[in-house]
Amino acid sequence: MIDDLVTWLQDPAHWSGPDGVPARLSEHVVYTAVTVLVAVVLAVPLGAWVGHTGRGRWLVTGANALRAVPSLGLLFAISMLVGPLIQSSLAFTLPSIIVLVILAIPPLLSGSYAGVESVDPAARDAARGMGMRGPQVLAQVELPIAMPLLLSGLRSATLQVIATATIAASISLGGLGRYLIDGLAARDLSQMVAGSVLVALLALFTDGALALVQRFLVSPGISGRRTRVGPTDVARIGSPRAGVSSTPRGTSPAVSPNGSD
Amino acid sequence: MSWALDHLGEILSRAGQHAWLAGIPLVLGLLIALPLGWLAARKAWLKGPLLSGTGLLYTIPSLALFILLPSILKRGILDPVNVIVAMTIYTVALLTRTVADALSSVDPSTRAAATAMGYGGFARFRAVDLPLAVPVLAAGLRVAAVSNVSIVSVASLIGVNQLGYFLTNGYARSFATEVWVGIIACVALAVVFDVAIHGIARLLTPWARAAEARS
Numbered sequence: 001m002i003d004d005l006v007t008w009l010q011d012p013a014h015w016s017g018p019d020g021v022p023a024r025l026s027e028h029v030v031y032t033a034v035t036v037l038v039a040v041v042l043a044v045p046l047g048a049w050v051g052h053t054g055r056g057r058w059l060v061t062g063a064n065a066l067r068a069v070p071s072l073g074l075l076f077a078i079s080m081l082v083g084p085l086i087q088s089s090l091a092f093t094l095p096s097i098i099v100l101v102i103l104a105i106p107p108l109l110s111g112s113y114a115g116v117e118s119v120d121p122a123a124r125d126a127a128r129g130m131g132m133r134g135p136q137v138l139a140q141v142e143l144p145i146a147m148p149l150l151l152s153g154l155r156s157a158t159l160q161v162i163a164t165a166t167i168a169a170s171i172s173l174g175g176l177g178r179y180l181i182d183g184l185a186a187r188d189l190s191q192m193v194a195g196s197v198l199v200a201l202l203a204l205f206t207d208g209a210l211a212l213v214q215r216f217l218v219s220p221g222i223s224g225r226r227t228r229v230g231p232t233d234v235a236r237i238g239s240p241r242a243g244v245s246s247t248p249r250g251t252s253p254a255v256s257p258n259g260s261d
Numbered sequence: 262m263s264w265a266l267d268h269l270g271e272i273l274s275r276a277g278q279h280a281w282l283a284g285i286p287l288v289l290g291l292l293i294a295l296p297l298g299w300l301a302a303r304k305a306w307l308k309g310p311l312l313s314g315t316g317l318l319y320t321i322p323s324l325a326l327f328i329l330l331p332s333i334l335k336r337g338i339l340d341p342v343n344v345i346v347a348m349t350i351y352t353v354a355l356l357t358r359t360v361a362d363a364l365s366s367v368d369p370s371t372r373a374a375a376t377a378m379g380y381g382g383f384a385r386f387r388a389v390d391l392p393l394a395v396p397v398l399a400a401g402l403r404v405a406a407v408s409n410v411s412i413v414s415v416a417s418l419i420g421v422n423q424l425g426y427f428l429t430n431g432y433a434r435s436f437a438t439e440v441w442v443g444i445i446a447c448v449a450l451a452v453v454f455d456v457a458i459h460g461i462a463r464l465l466t467p468w469a470r471a472a473e474a475r476s
Contacts, residue, residue: 197329
């Protein structure tokens with residue numbers, strides 16, 4: 001298997017042209033980036049609004065129930081519904097992108113909702129007491145405190161999209177999944193193995209990169225990297241690390257475990 | 262609807278296969294995640310590496326894992342063992358953190374009281390920590406069960422027999438009804454798992470029911 005993999009990867013024919021690794025890899029990255037961006041624009045404001053106002057919680061519950069629908073089934077069903085409506089070359093790509101967006105929404109929605117919702121009411125009150133208005137409270141207090149949960153929602157959404165984009169090769173989407181599906185059809189084991197390793201590496205690399213982003217975007221006062229004096233640090237409440245600390249008064253954030261990792 | 266009724270036998274047999282492929286890994290994964298999560302909850306220096314290590318396993322896309330495992334395990338690509346191993350890996354990835362969180366959620370004063378009553382070591386873990394961790398464990402298991410049922414259907418792309426067959430076959434034949442039947446059967450199976458885990462957790466936590474009755 002390792003020999004097959006090395007031979008396949010060393011073949012220069014596999015590194016150029018529309019079926020080469022650079023082209024397939026960039027397709028995969030572009031699909032993922034576009035999908036996650038669209039899903040963030042749709043889901044994060046909505047989740048923040050639900051968490052901020054406490055209205056429309058059924059949206060989050062409904063989106064979570066959607067997770068029970070097998071992504072493969074959703075992919076096929078929606079492409080059969082949408083595909084015939086589109087006449088151009090987009091007929092194959094657009095249904096896949098729609099499904100990927102739908103799949104990326106639940107983790108983002110519940111992450112942003114749980115993050116904003118878990119903000120200590122005392123912190124919110126203090127911000128109002130300091131004269132902040134609704135949008136200011138949201139931007140300067142609630143979103144920074146919600147950041148860890150929001151970003152863990154982003155990470156799981158991104159991984160979900162990378163994995164499902166691979167499956168979407170079976171409905172003619174490009175990307176690295178092509179090697180898996182085409183290899184399967186041609187019984188070309190080395191192509192399948194090479195594709196699988198490349199997809200797994202892409203997923204691991206992306207997750208690592210997002211973990212780094214998380215380190216930079218989350219305020220040190222919330223992530224607990226900068227220790228503060230006293231156990232009554234309001235800002236730490238709502239951070240996932242505070243929830244699993246051994247202190248008995250650590251508040252566990254109200255997020256389902258599938259929001260992370 | 263009539264298509265589903267005509268194919269009821271086939272749907273049920275594939276659903277049974279699907280339930281095994283998703284359910285056995287749930288049990289195996291829990292058995293592996295329990296000691297790992299216990300270690301992560303007990304040894305602070307092991308917590309980071311253990312949780313991020315198992316978390317990384319979940320990042321591997323399912324189709325990639327289904328294709329790589331046969332070569333690693335030296336088995337035919339159609340062998341259901343590959344799917345069971347893959348799903349066990351995902352279950353361990355999801356449950357290790359849950360076990361660690363569940364065991365950390367046990368009130369230290371309860372643990373101290375158990376120690377004072379003479380419980381120690383494994384006996385205390387079995388009689389006190391583990392039962393009190395059941396509600397959090399059950400929540401994690403429900404998430405893993407739903408995720409397993411969904412991921413197992415992907416294995417139909419490589420030809421392993423389960424409910425996902427209706428999805429690929431329906432798509433290949435441009436027959437939407439069959440795809441929808443497959444989707445509904447998968448969701449129904451996920452609901453069955455969810456209800457079963459919920460029920461078992463209720464049976465294992467009689468004190469929670471007692472508290473409900475009192476209030």
